[in-house]
Amino acid sequence: MAEIPEHLLKRSAEAQARALGVPVEQVLAEIRGEAAPEPPARTPPSPAASEARPSAPSGIPEHLLRRTAEAKAEVVGSSVEQVLAEIREDLAPSPPPAAAESAPVADAPSPPVAAAAVASPQDSPSMAASSPAASSPDPSDNGAATAVTPRPVAPPEDIPEGVRPQRLLTVVKAKAIQQVKATPTDKVNTWPHLMIAEFTALMVVTAVLIVLSVILQAPLLELANFNQTPNPSKAPWYFLGLQELLSYYDPQVAGVIIPSITGLVGFMAIPYVDRNPSTKPSDRKFAIMLFTLFLTGSATLTLLGTLFRGPGFNFTYPWADGIWFDDLKDWVHFE
Amino acid sequence: MAIGNGFKLRERVSEAADSFRRSPLWESMFRPGSPFKRGYSDSPRNRSYVIMNNVLYHLHPVKVKRHAVRLSYTLCLGGLSFFLFILLTITGIFLMFYYRPTAPAAYIDVEALSTSVAFGSLVRNLHRWGAHLMVLTVFLHMSRVFYHGAYKPPREFNWVVGVVLLLLTLLLSFTGYLLPWDQLALWAVTVGTNMAGFTPLFGNQVKFALLGGIEVTGNTLLRFYVLHVLFLPFVIVIFMAVHFWRVRKDGGISGPL
Ligand code: HEM
Numbered sequence: 001m002a003e004i005p006e007h008l009l010k011r012s013a014e015a016q017a018r019a020l021g022v023p024v025e026q027v028l029a030e031i032r033g034e035a036a037p038e039p040p041a042r043t044p045p046s047p048a049a050s051e052a053r054p055s056a057p058s059g060i061p062e063h064l065l066r067r068t069a070e071a072k073a074e075v076v077g078s079s080v081e082q083v084l085a086e087i088r089e090d091l092a093p094s095p096p097p098a099a100a101e102s103a104p105v106a107d108a109p110s111p112p113v114a115a116a117a118v119a120s121p122q123d124s125p126s127m128a129a130s131s132p133a134a135s136s137p138d139p140s141d142n143g144a145a146t147a148v149t150p151r152p153v154a155p156p157e158d159i160p161e162g163v164r165p166q167r168l169l170t171v172v173k174a175k176a177i178q179q180v181k182a183t184p185t186d187k188v189n190t191w192p193h194l195m196i197a198e199f200t201a202l203m204v205v206t207a208v209l210i211v212l213s214v215i216l217q218a219p220l221l222e223l224a225n226f227n228q229t230p231n232p233s234k235a236p237w238y239f240l241g242l243q244e245l246l247s248y249y250d251p252q253v254a255g256v257i258i259p260s261i262t263g264l265v266g267f268m269a270i271p272y273v274d275r276n277p278s279t280k281p282s283d284r285k286f287a288i289m290l291f292t293l294f295l296t297g298s299a300t301l302t303l304l305g306t307l308f309r310g311p312g313f314n315f316t317y318p319w320a321d322g323i324w325f326d327d328l329k330d331w332v333h334f335e
Numbered sequence: 336m337a338i339g340n341g342f343k344l345r346e347r348v349s350e351a352a353d354s355f356r357r358s359p360l361w362e363s364m365f366r367p368g369s370p371f372k373r374g375y376s377d378s379p380r381n382r383s384y385v386i387m388n389n390v391l392y393h394l395h396p397v398k399v400k401r402h403a404v405r406l407s408y409t410l411c412l413g414g415l416s417f418f419l420f421i422l423l424t425i426t427g428i429f430l431m432f433y434y435r436p437t438a439p440a441a442y443i444d445v446e447a448l449s450t451s452v453a454f455g456s457l458v459r460n461l462h463r464w465g466a467h468l469m470v471l472t473v474f475l476h477m478s479r480v481f482y483h484g485a486y487k488p489p490r491e492f493n494w495v496v497g498v499v500l501l502l503l504t505l506l507l508s509f510t511g512y513l514l515p516w517d518q519l520a521l522w523a524v525t526v527g528t529n530m531a532g533f534t535p536l537f538g539n540q541v542k543f544a545l546l547g548g549i550e551v552t553g554n555t556l557l558r559f560y561v562l563h564v565l566f567l568p569f570v571i572v573i574f575m576a577v578h579f580w581r582v583r584k585d586g587g588i589s590g591p592l
Contacts, residue, residue, distance in 0.1 A: 205418065218460045
C-alpha cells in the first residue's frame with residue numbers, strides 16, 4: 001500500500017467518490033485505512049430481484065433431452081425410453097432439494113467462489129451489486145458467491161418465453177485465467193512524454209554529429225601499400241586495449257583472442273553468476289567494484305594504446321612524437 | 336498578404352491543405368487517433384491511440400513508468416544506439432552508390448567521394464564519426480545497464496542478447512575500417528587480424544577465414560565489404576528486434592532503483 005504514489009491515490013479516490021456520491025476526503029481516508037468504511041449508500045438488492053424463479057419446466061429442447069438420454073442409455077445399458085422418462089422426472093418441479101444443493105455454494109465464505117449462472121435479466125442488478133467492480137468496502141458482500149438461491153415460487157405467468165429462471169451450470173473458483181502480479185505503478189503516457197524526450201535526444205545527437213562532421217574530416221591516408229608498414233601500426237581504437245595487453249604478454253603463451261572470447265562468454269554469464277537479487281547500489285558493492293575496475297582498466301589500456309604508443313609501439317608522450325596532434329591538424333578543416 | 340483578385344495567399348494555402356486532409360488518400364494513411372488526422376484533440380484516449388494505432392506500438396507500450404521518462408535513468412543510450420544504427424544505414428546506403436569493393440578502385444572511389452560528390456564528404460564523415468559514436472554509446476549503455484542491475488531476473492537473457500549486440504557492433508565497425516583501402520585501413524586490419532591469429536590451437540584457421548587468404552588482399556576487401564553491408568546488418572537487426580521485444584516482455588525498463 002505504502003508504495004502507491006500520492007497523486008494516484010487521489011485520482012482513484014476522486015473516481016470512487018464520484019461513483020458513490022460521497023466526499024473525496026472520506027474515500028481517501030477509507031483507502032488509507034484511517035476511517036471505518038461507511039456502508040455504501042446503495043439500495044440493497046430488492047428481494048424480488050435476488051429471488052430466482054423455480055427451476056420448473058426445464059425448457060430444455062426436446063432433441064437435446066433425447067440426445068442425452070440416448071447417450072446415457074448406451075452407457076447404462078437400459079432402453080432410451082426408460083432413461084428419458086427418468087430424466088423428465090428429475091426435471092419435474094422438486095424445488096427443495098435444488099435449494100439445498102446450492103445453499104452451500106451461496107454460503108461459502110472463503111475462498112470466494114463465483115457461480116457461473118444463466119442469469120435472467122431480472123437478476124442482473126443484484127449481480128452487479130455484489131460484483132467486485134463496485135469495489136465495495138462493505139465487508140458483508142466481500143467474497144460472497146454470486147449464486148442466487150432458487151426459491152420454490154411458482155413462475156408468474158407473464159414471464160416471456162426465453163427468460164427462464166437461472167440454473168446453476170458450474171462453480172468456478174474466483175481465480176483469474178492469467179496470474180496478474182502487477183502492483184500499481186506510476187505510469188505516464190508514452191505520447192507525448194517519452195516520445196518528446198526521445199525526439200529531443202535524437203535531434204541533439206544529430207546536430208552534434210553534423211557539426212562534428214563539418215569540422216572534422218575523416219582520415220584518408222595514401223593508398224594501401226603492402227610494402228610500406230607504417231610505424232606504429234595500430235588497430236582501431238576499440239581494440240587498442242587488447243593490443244596494449246598483447247605488448248605485455250607473449251601472445252603465443254597467453255593468447256589474447258581466447259581470453260577475449262572467454263571474456264565475452266564471461267560477460268554473458270554475469271546475470272547467471274550474480275544471483276544477488278537486489279538492485280540497490282549499497283547491496284552490490286562488490287559487483288560494482290569489479291565492473292568499475294573493468295571500466296577504468298579498459299579505459300586506461302585504450303588510452304595508453306591510443307595516445308602513448310609511438311614508433312615500435314614504444315612508450316612516448318602524445319606531444320613528443322606528434323601522434324595525436326599531427327593527426328588532429330590533418331583532420332580539422334574549416335572551410 | 337493580398338495578391339491579385341483579392342485572394343489571400345494564406346487562406347488559399349490553408350484551404351488547400353484542409354481539403355487535402357479531407358481527401359480519402361490522407362484519411363486512409365493514418366489510423367484512428369493519429370495526431371495527423373483531422374480533428375485530433377489532446378485527450379487521454381487519443382494519447383493512447385497515438386501509440387496503440389501506430390507502427391510505434393511495435394516499439395513502445397502505451398504507457399511507461401514515470402521514472403523511465405526521465406533522461407537521467409537510461410540517458411537514452413539504448414535508444415541512441417538504435418538511432419545511430421539507423422543513421423549509419425542511411426548514410427551507408429548513400430556511400431554504396433559511389434563505392435566499388437575492389438583493390439585499387441575502392442580507394443579512388445572514397446577519394447572522389449570526398450572531393451567531387453555533392454555532400455559526399457559530409458556523408459562520409461557522418462558515417463565514420465557516427466560509427467565511432469555508436470561503439471561508444473553501446474558500451475556506455477551496457478555500463479548503465481550494469482550499474483542499474485538491470486540484467487537481473489527476468490532480464491538475464493536480454494543481457495546475453497545485448498552482449499551479442501556489442502560483439503556485432505564491434506565487428507561492423509571493424510569490417511568497415513578496411514573499406515577505404517588506405518594505409519590506415521590496411522594496417523589496422525592487419526594488426527587486428529594478426530591478433531586473431533594469436534588464438535591458440537586454431538589461430539591460423541581463424542585468421543585465414545577472416546582474410547580469405549594468408550594476408551590482407553582484395554579478397555579480404557570483398558569479404559569485409561559483404562560482411563559490412565549485408566551480413567552483419569542483417570544479423571544485428573534480428574538481434575535488435577529480439578532485444579526490444581524482450582525489453583517490453585520483461586516488464587519494460589527496470590527500476591526505479
Ligand atoms: C546495438 C546495440 C544495442 C541497442 C540498439 C540497444 C537498445 C536498447 C534499448 C533501446 C533499450 C531500452 C532502454 C534504454 O534505452 O536503456 C535497451 C535495454 C536493455 N539493454 Fe540494450 N541495446 C544494445 C546493446 C546492449 C548491450 C551491449 C547490453 C548488455 C550487454 C544490453 C542490455 C540491455 C538490457 C539488460 C536492457 C534492459 C534494461 C532495463 O530494463 O533497464 N543492450 N537496449
